[in-house]
Amino acid sequence: MAPRLPPSKLYLIRDMIQAYDHQYSQKLVALWKRPRTLNSMVVTRAGRRGRTKRVQPGNREWATVIQGVNADGWCIPPFVILQGAHHLASRYSESNLPPEWVIRTTHNGWTNNDTGLEWIQHFDKYTASRVKGAYRMLLIDGHESHHSAKFNQFCKDKNIITICMPPHSSHLLQPLDVGCFSPLKQAYSRQIEVLVKSHINHVTKLDFFIAFREAFFTSMTKENVKAGFRGSGLAPLDPEAVLSKLDVRLGTSTSSDLPPTSANHWVSQTPHNSIEAVSQSTFIKTCISRHQSSSPTLIYTAVDQLARGTQALAHTITFLNS
Secondary structure (H helix, E strand, O other), X not given: OXXXXXXXXXXXXXXXXXXXXXXXXXXXXXXXXXXXXXXXXXXXXXXXXXXXXXXXOOOOEEEEEEEEEEOOOOEOOOEEEEEOOXXXXXXXXXXXOOOOOEEEEEOOOOOOHHHHHHHHHHHHHHHHHHOOOOOEEEXXXXXXXXXXXXXXXXXXXXXXXXXXXXXXOHHHHOHHHHHOHHHHHHHHHHHHHHHHHOOOOOOOHHHHHHHHHHHHHHHOOHHHHHHHHHHOOEOOEOOHHHHOOOOOOOOOXXXXXXXXXXXXHOOOOOOOOHHHHHHHHHHHXXXXXXXOOOOOHHHHHHHHHHXXXXXXXXXXXXHHHO
């Protein structure tokens, strides 16, 4: 079944994007925040036919990667959060990570208000020079670290406009979920498969960084990022890219619920309300009943106008119902 998301939520985001983009002409940036599982132990065993088989361990460590991308297709450096009490930079020197990548630690490997503030400062550092105009727009999810007082104050001071996605909608509206998450997961899995085939049974943090680095550069491409924005209907703006995936069921009104109309004085046009839709429908029926050997162009035009009006009314009804 298609996912359920009130189209009104998409319209809200669409209208905000249109308003800010028109007023400030700023860059549109999306934030991806999703916990990443760091496999601390991968066990392999030989099957009866000599095929390697992975056994999922019970002990794992968590790693969080906070990633930002831009509608033009570029990425800011990743912000990686590991589980631990202290960060030893020398431990990761052999992984050849780019120097602009940020590594932090928390007790559980998840982000919190402090790391959220660090990330928005990281975001500002790598996007301030690319701003068109005075403002930047940032699409975020509802994680509490995005709504702390310090986070919001920093955004206000730096003219960063944040838009929070509706709950349970990131699979439709988050460009990284739409265009990059799946390729990244597949690329990372391939890197782990290489380790497994090499009989490496213990995946350390160093191994993780080496695998993630390769997976990142393989999947976080300009083409995938732009495809994510396009698939989520954000850039270029295309609400139908998301609305067409929704499971929307509209009720229909009976004729007794509609006021009487006079179709005799109706001029064929795109209807903007239910009364005009009935008039347009009556107009088409009249044209069909009178049509013999004349050109059907007028009927075709009237049907197209009715279809456009009906689509707009359907969206409006869905908005009201939500």
